[in-house]
Amino acid sequence: MIEIRELTKTYGGVDAVKDVTFTASPGRVTGFLGMNGSGKTTTLRVLLGLSRATSGRALVNGRRYRDLDQPLRQVGAVLEQGLSHPGQTGRGHLRTQAFLCGASSGRVDELLEYVGLADAGSKRTGDYSLGMRQRLAVATAMLGEPSVLVLDEPANGLDPSGMAWLRGLLRGHAAAGGTVLISSHLLGELEQLVDDVVIIADGRVRLAEPLEALTGRQALRLRVRGRDPHALWAAFEQAGAGVTTDGQVLFVTGLTPEDAGEIAYEVRQPLYELTVDTPTLEQLFFQLAGSAE
Numbered sequence: 001m002i003e004i005r006e007l008t009k010t011y012g013g014v015d016a017v018k019d020v021t022f023t024a025s026p027g028r029v030t031g032f033l034g035m036n037g038s039g040k041t042t043t044l045r046v047l048l049g050l051s052r053a054t055s056g057r058a059l060v061n062g063r064r065y066r067d068l069d070q071p072l073r074q075v076g077a078v079l080e081q082g083l084s085h086p087g088q089t090g091r092g093h094l095r096t097q098a099f100l101c102g103a104s105s106g107r108v109d110e111l112l113e114y115v116g117l118a119d120a121g122s123k124r125t126g127d128y129s130l131g132m133r134q135r136l137a138v139a140t141a142m143l144g145e146p147s148v149l150v151l152d153e154p155a156n157g158l159d160p161s162g163m164a165w166l167r168g169l170l171r172g173h174a175a176a177g178g179t180v181l182i183s184s185h186l187l188g189e190l191e192q193l194v195d196d197v198v199i200i201a202d203g204r205v206r207l208a209e210p211l212e213a214l215t216g217r218q219a220l221r222l223r224v225r226g227r228d229p230h231a232l233w234a235a236f237e238q239a240g241a242g243v244t245t246d247g248q249v250l251f252v253t254g255l256t257p258e259d260a261g262e263i264a265y266e267v268r269q270p271l272y273e274l275t276v277d278t279p280t281l282e283q284l285f286f287q288l289a290g291s292a293e
């Protein structure tokens with residue numbers, strides 16, 4: 001379980017994150033989403049004890065990272081800066097890390113297999129592709145069999161098959177009761193993976209809710225063009241609808257296409273276009289994650 005409570009981190013008088021509060025629960029994959037510079041990495045660095053909070057708390061299994069007994073056995077992390085020393089082999093890297101967290105060397109081979117690097121274990125990590133480095137980073141995070149996994153933008157560098165692999169692995173971890181927190185600047189990347197969504201913009205949480213609730217926010221919107229837009233606008237408003245325009249098309253909320261067609265018919269206005277224009281989840285995300293002016 002991860003609990004972030006009213007977390008603020010200030011750099012030189014500027015709030016990188018401000019009063020950030022959310023929970024990532026066991027058994028669920030939580031997507032931590034925001035544009036570049038919105039405060040994701042800052043939050044995760046405080047959570048992982050790499051940076052100190054100015055105020056507030058970031059807890060793993062009820063404790064600050066630095067107060068955890070055997071932290072590598074409780075939380076595994078994949079951060080953006082990547083790993084190791086390029087001259088080391090993948091297996092060598094994992095063995096060193098296994099030593100540090102008290103994992104057995106048997107676990108190293110098991111994990112190389114698990115992340116699809118069994119054949120590349122004796123290659124130098126400097127010769128790994130970005131996708132292979134990500135797989136090795138995931139294996140490193142899992143060495144201590146932690147219940148909590150934290151991944152910062154792991155999708156960068158993964159091709160679609162790598163992404164499918166990562167989805168399977170993280171879903172499996174959550175299904176076994178683990179907690180997964182994964183950050184991204186694209187909701188589309190995580191749409192098929194996450195259960196809960198936290199959206200951060202300008203260092204502040206804009207929304208924290210189950211993905212299903214976010215999906216439910218996609219209000220039905222109609223695009224309408226007709227001979228007399230003013231008459232149509234008035235008729236739709238009279239029926240209780242919300243109407244906006246870009247100068248060409250009327251955008252109508254609060255009516256079904258059937259209602260809108262009937263209303264136009266009643267006021268004897270020929271329609272040239274009547275289509276459903278519901279925003280995609282990605283568009284909704286951009287609306288929420290955009291700057292908070």
Ligand SMILES: Nc1ncnc2c1ncn2[C@@H]1O[C@H](COP(=O)(O)OP(=O)(O)OP(=O)(O)O)[C@@H](O)[C@H]1O
Nearest residue numbers: 011015016034035036037038039040041042043185
């Ligand atoms: N060490 C630092 N010193 C000063 N400002 C910082 C520092 N680290 C982050 N910031 C600022 O804090 C804000 C949030 O940055 P952060 O890296 O957390 O965002 P992010 O959402 O992770 O973005 P990205 O996806 O680009 O990594 C930015 O305005 C950034 O410039």
